[in-house]
Amino acid sequence: MKSPTRLAELIAALRVLPGIGPKSAQRMAYHLLQRDRQGAVRLGHAIEQALTQLNHCELCNDFSETPICPLCSDSARDTSQLAVIEMPTDLLMMEQTQSYHGLYFVLMGRLSPLDGIGPREIHLDRLIQRASNGTVQEVILATNFTMEGEATAHAITELLRARGIAVSRIARGVPVGGELEHIDSGTLAQALTDRRRCDTN
Numbered sequence: 001m002k003s004p005t006r007l008a009e010l011i012a013a014l015r016v017l018p019g020i021g022p023k024s025a026q027r028m029a030y031h032l033l034q035r036d037r038q039g040a041v042r043l044g045h046a047i048e049q050a051l052t053q054l055n056h057c058e059l060c061n062d063f064s065e066t067p068i069c070p071l072c073s074d075s076a077r078d079t080s081q082l083a084v085i086e087m088p089t090d091l092l093m094m095e096q097t098q099s100y101h102g103l104y105f106v107l108m109g110r111l112s113p114l115d116g117i118g119p120r121e122i123h124l125d126r127l128i129q130r131a132s133n134g135t136v137q138e139v140i141l142a143t144n145f146t147m148e149g150e151a152t153a154h155a156i157t158e159l160l161r162a163r164g165i166a167v168s169r170i171a172r173g174v175p176v177g178g179e180l181e182h183i184d185s186g187t188l189a190q191a192l193t194d195r196r197r198c199d200t201n
């Protein structure tokens with residue numbers, strides 16, 4: 001039996017979502033059609049609105065409804081610091097710490113030559129331009145501590161140092177509340193390497 005074309009198209013469309021195979025796409029399609037038609041309308045509308053209204057902030061590259069996002073327009077932010085992160089979710093995490101008040105540059109990815117993601121795809125030219133604006137005093141690399149995240153941090157360091165821009169990398173180490181006997185030796189070794197003096201002043 002041949003399934004109706006529109007249903008087949010809906011199932012195929014749902015498969016663009018990461019991690020969604022044919023079975024899950026089918027379940028989602030039946031759920032939307034049978035159990036939550038209102039939700040389906042809302043979903044369709046939200047996707048359409050996001051696609052037409054959201055672009056990238058000209059400064060930080062995060063998603064924004066305005067050419068310059070609210071965070072970049074906030075005069076209370078410390079414009080001398082620029083944190084480089086991989087994804088918008090990392091920005092939210094950084095903000096949750098409430099201990100960083102500088103600005104951001106969101107790469108929207110990481111260097112991954114095997115997947116065809118090079119310096120151009122993560123907008124390194126724009127990052128360098130931004131870091132060389134004369135206001136930024138320090139670029140803080142907060143890419144992930146994965147192989148690709150490290151390679152990305154390394155490449156950015158080389159590019160910025162060549163232009164005389166100060167670069168730092170967030171420290172790796174023992175997690176808050178962590179006990180030494182429960183962490184892996186690689187992390188402990190890194191925490192030792194990145195140790196700092198306990199000077200009070």
Ligand code: ZN
Pocket residue numbers: 057058059060061062064068069070071072073
């Ligand atoms: Zn911005």
